[in-house]
Amino acid sequence: MSQLIDNTPSTPGKLKPEKSLYIHNRFKIHSSFSKLTLWFSFFLAFIIFFIIISLPATTPTPFSNRRSLGATWGGSDWEKSVTKSARRATNRAVLVTGAAGFVGTHVSLALKRRGDGVLGLDNFNRYYDPNLKRARQSLLERAGVFVVDGDINDEALLRKLFDVVPFTHVMHLAAQAGVRYAMQNPGSYVHSNIAGFVGLLEACKSANPQPAIVWASSSSVYGLNSKVPFSEKDRTDQPASLYAATKKAGEEIAHTYNHIYGLSITGLRFFTVYGPWGRPDMAYFFFAKNILKGKQISIFQDPDRGTVARDFTYIDDIVKGCLGALDTAKKSTGSGGKKKGPAQLRVFNLGNTSPVPVTELVTILEKLLKVEAKKKMVPMPRNGDVRFTHANISLAHQELGYWPTTDLETGLKKFVRWYLDFYSGSKKKSAW
Numbered sequence: 001m002s003q004l005i006d007n008t009p010s011t012p013g014k015l016k017p018e019k020s021l022y023i024h025n026r027f028k029i030h031s032s033f034s035k036l037t038l039w040f041s042f043f044l045a046f047i048i049f050f051i052i053i054s055l056p057a058t059t060p061t062p063f064s065n066r067r068s069l070g071a072t073w074g075g076s077d078w079e080k081s082v083t084k085s086a087r088r089a090t091n092r093a094v095l096v097t098g099a100a101g102f103v104g105t106h107v108s109l110a111l112k113r114r115g116d117g118v119l120g121l122d123n124f125n126r127y128y129d130p131n132l133k134r135a136r137q138s139l140l141e142r143a144g145v146f147v148v149d150g151d152i153n154d155e156a157l158l159r160k161l162f163d164v165v166p167f168t169h170v171m172h173l174a175a176q177a178g179v180r181y182a183m184q185n186p187g188s189y190v191h192s193n194i195a196g197f198v199g200l201l202e203a204c205k206s207a208n209p210q211p212a213i214v215w216a217s218s219s220s221v222y223g224l225n226s227k228v229p230f231s232e233k234d235r236t237d238q239p240a241s242l243y244a245a246t247k248k249a250g251e252e253i254a255h256t257y258n259h260i261y262g263l264s265i266t267g268l269r270f271f272t273v274y275g276p277w278g279r280p281d282m283a284y285f286f287f288a289k290n291i292l293k294g295k296q297i298s299i300f301q302d303p304d305r306g307t308v309a310r311d312f313t314y315i316d317d318i319v320k321g322c323l324g325a326l327d328t329a330k331k332s333t334g335s336g337g338k339k340k341g342p343a344q345l346r347v348f349n350l351g352n353t354s355p356v357p358v359t360e361l362v363t364i365l366e367k368l369l370k371v372e373a374k375k376k377m378v379p380m381p382r383n384g385d386v387r388f389t390h391a392n393i394s395l396a397h398q399e400l401g402y403w404p405t406t407d408l409e410t411g412l413k414k415f416v417r418w419y420l421d422f423y424s425g426s427k428k429k430s431a432w
């Protein structure tokens with residue numbers, strides 16, 4: 001360093017006599033300096049590269065307000081959890097989308113209980129209280145089911161999951177649910193029920209082996225039909241809500257992927273599913289909450305027929321139907337994105353076959369909660385609701401062995417017991 005200072009010209013343009021030494025040293029120093037810089041840059045690049053690849057990937061979605069809360073995936077620990085969760089004692093490895101949802105939780109637990117490999121996927125969105133979803137996730141984790149925090153619209157994540165696990169089945173229950181909310185947030189229905197479903201089918205069609213898919217459609221596809229009970233053969237081209245329209249679209253999309261790629265696909269039309277760990281946006285749930293709080297509840301009335309009615313179906317019956325569908329699903333026939341032959345395509349009603357007026361639902365809740373409800377009868381708003389639902393389940397009975405055994409009072413008793421236990425005393429647990 002001192003040499004360099006010594007050889008610095010005192011006058012611009014003039015060099016000191018020790019010019020060559022200076023140049024030589026400068027060259028030497030420059031050269032070792034550049035070498036050092038080069039090595040340092042390599043080292044830095046290596047460190048940055050290493051940090052990037054070991055960082056958990058985030059879930060990209062164009063709908064930032066619907067992002068999974070802190071969704072992360074990737075890394076070797078994450079991969080170990082995925083593999084462990086999907087480990088199986090049977091010949092089935094099932095990816096359950098919407099695993100932290102109401103039906104998803106119950107189905108995942110039932111699959112795990114019988115020895116299937118089960119991996120959950122959920123984006124934990126804020127449509128209703130994420131704390132309830134996290135509580136369901138804890139329940140699943142205690143049972144050995146790992147729930148990946150991610151979105152079905154995340155192509156890279158789905159590809160990765162199918163790379164890590166050769167799923168034999170996909171139980172696709174992730175969706176934007178709720179009939180009335182579709183008027184407030186139509187985009188979320190398109191995002192989850194259409195774009196998300198297509199994304200999932202794309203991943204399934206490219207997977208090797210291609211899994212068989214069982215997915216949640218809805219009784220709402222029967223829309224404004226008046227012929228009862230609703231049969232799978234009936235028309236489904238007059239949906240009353242955007243929600244119903246996206247489920248109907250899902251059924252058509254399923255047809256396309258079955259036709260082009262040989263994917264085995266079974267759609268299940270659920271009829272107003274209720275029970276423990278249920279959804280707080282559903283009437284039975286928020287009626288119970290409001291009755292206990294002494295708040296008024298609105299009971300919708302049809303101007304012609306009086307009260308509206310639903311074919312309320314208890315969760316345990318639905319789980320049996322889901323497992324029946326999974327167990328009778330034939331293999332997909334394609335591979336590498338190419339169809340090799342015709343594949344199975346089915347749709348089933350999963351209902352209770354005994355519609356109950358909403359007024360009766362409220363009477364049962366009052367009895368179980370031992371509180372009289374503050375009821376207000378209101379004309380059914382034009383919000384996408386239909387007047388009644390009633391399932392014909394003979395096809396599901398015949399093909400899946402489906403036979404519901406829980407009446408509304410018995411099922412609500414179990415719901416109320418869970419509700420009081422879950423929300424009792426704990427301030428952390430809010431119903432919304």
Ligand SMILES: O=C(O)[C@H]1O[C@H](OP(=O)(O)OP(=O)(O)OC[C@H]2O[C@@H](n3ccc(=O)[nH]c3=O)[C@H](O)[C@@H]2O)[C@H](O)[C@@H](O)[C@@H]1O
Binds near residue numbers: 281282386
């Ligand atoms: O079976 C289905 O296909 C659908 O079932 C439910 O939709 P819904 O039957 O409308 O269930 P709730 O929202 O719980 O309503 C139940 C009944 O209560 C009535 N209701 C709802 C809200 C209210 O304030 N008052 C009232 O009388 C509704 O009109 C309906 O007859 C689910 O929310 C959908 O996600 C599902 O796909």
